[in-house]
Amino acid sequence: MTSSDKVALDLMGLLRPKAGSGARSDVITLPAPQREGGMPVMEALAARATRREFARRALPDDVLSNLLWAAFGINRPASDGRTAPSALNQQEIDIYAALPNGLYRYDPHGHCLLLVAPHDVRCLTGVQQLVDDAPLDLVYVADHNRMMLVPTAERDTLAAASAGAIAENVYLYAASAGLATVLRTLIDRDTLSRAMNLEPTQRVVLAQTVGYPLLAQTAP
Numbered sequence: 001m002t003s004s005d006k007v008a009l010d011l012m013g014l015l016r017p018k019a020g021s022g023a024r025s026d027v028i029t030l031p032a033p034q035r036e037g038g039m040p041v042m043e044a045l046a047a048r049a050t051r052r053e054f055a056r057r058a059l060p061d062d063v064l065s066n067l068l069w070a071a072f073g074i075n076r077p078a079s080d081g082r083t084a085p086s087a088l089n090q091q092e093i094d095i096y097a098a099l100p101n102g103l104y105r106y107d108p109h110g111h112c113l114l115l116v117a118p119h120d121v122r123c124l125t126g127v128q129q130l131v132d133d134a135p136l137d138l139v140y141v142a143d144h145n146r147m148m149l150v151p152t153a154e155r156d157t158l159a160a161a162s163a164g165a166i167a168e169n170v171y172l173y174a175a176s177a178g179l180a181t182v183l184r185t186l187i188d189r190d191t192l193s194r195a196m197n198l199e200p201t202q203r204v205v206l207a208q209t210v211g212y213p214l215l216a217q218t219a220p
């Protein structure tokens, strides 16, 4: 299916989550993240780029662990500090992970993934076809209930800024770890919110696909 076919199906209201495939548990306990090593930050900045072609190969748990911790994990436990900033430290963004076996929410305190729905919602995380088969689509969701310290009119702007900071962390980790990633706004947010069973106060801000790069076939 092309992206245009997908947009047409979406407009007709025919895009649906798929049944989750593979083994599934209510909690995916992640190994401790690697808090040192990796590429020097200036080299990661030099390598940072959007890549839209992904191998189907799953990300192993240690990579998932490092990725989620880099994205918005706890780096200063004494003050509950996170790897990305947020306005007034409201920490309003939740990261959902759409995996082939289900939809999960990242719990930074337990450093684990909690099952939200046993469906494969990857195809609903964006209208581009590339999201369907990549091994991981992250969805950044702002919980406006955690934004009571700012005026209502400013909440979407601040949540977008917070999600952007998280997304850049993912870009830099991807550059360091040799992964491909693309940040995405081309999303049918109403359809995705329904599939994720979000509350009205929870808003899909952006999504980001991550996986191993699809390497060009070498000529025989």
Ligand SMILES: Cc1cc2nc3c(=O)[nH]c(=O)nc-3n(C[C@H](O)[C@H](O)[C@H](O)COP(=O)(O)O)c2cc1C
Pocket (backbone or CB within 6 Å): 048, 049, 050, 051, 052, 128, 182, 183, 184, 185, 186, 187, 206
């Ligand atoms: C807020 C935001 C939304 C984006 N949305 C999309 C998107 O929906 N689909 C897509 O393929 N790329 C998307 N991109 C990626 C941009 O197209 C990409 O960053 C730009 O072309 C520059 O390329 P670079 O990231 O390699 O520097 C988005 C980037 C940002 C910052």
